[in-house]
Amino acid sequence: xxxxxxxxxxxxxxxxxxxxxxxxxxxxxxxxxxxxxxxxxxxxxxxxxxxxxxxxxxxxxxxxxxxxxxxxxxxxxxxxxxxxxxxxxxxxxxxxxxxxxx
Numbered sequence: 001x002x003x004x005x006x007x008x009x010x011x012x013x014x015x016x017x018x019x020x021x022x023x024x025x026x027x028x029x030x031x032x033x034x035x036x037x038x039x040x041x042x043x044x045x046x047x048x049x050x051x052x053x054x055x056x057x058x059x060x061x062x063x064x065x066x067x068x069x070x071x072x073x074x075x076x077x078x079x080x081x082x083x084x085x086x087x088x089x090x091x092x093x094x095x096x097x098x099x100x101x102x
Contacts, residue, residue, distance in 0.1 A: 060085035 064081035067074055 057085045 060081050064078045064085060067081055068078040069075070
């Protein structure tokens with residue numbers, strides 16, 4: 001009878017060990033999947049930031065063209081907007097919102 005209970009305990013232990021192994025493998029699969037999703041998310045965010053910077057640069061370039069007139073203030077404002085547009089388009093570390101007074 002003691003022999004049967006040991007065999008039963010061994011079988012229960014083996015089943016529990018196999019279940020634990022399966023859960024460990026599932027957790028590892030989910031970890032790898034989460035890391036891949038995070039990498040994809042970071043790449044998409046970087047692309048979105050790049051597109052945002054390009055849109056701001058284009059907006060400043062358009063404002064530069066609109067500000068261009070024959071007055072001294074208009075020429076200065078146009079030149080400054082053009083410079084800001086070029087700097088923003090070339091630098092990935094520019095501020096998110098340049099100062100533009102309408």
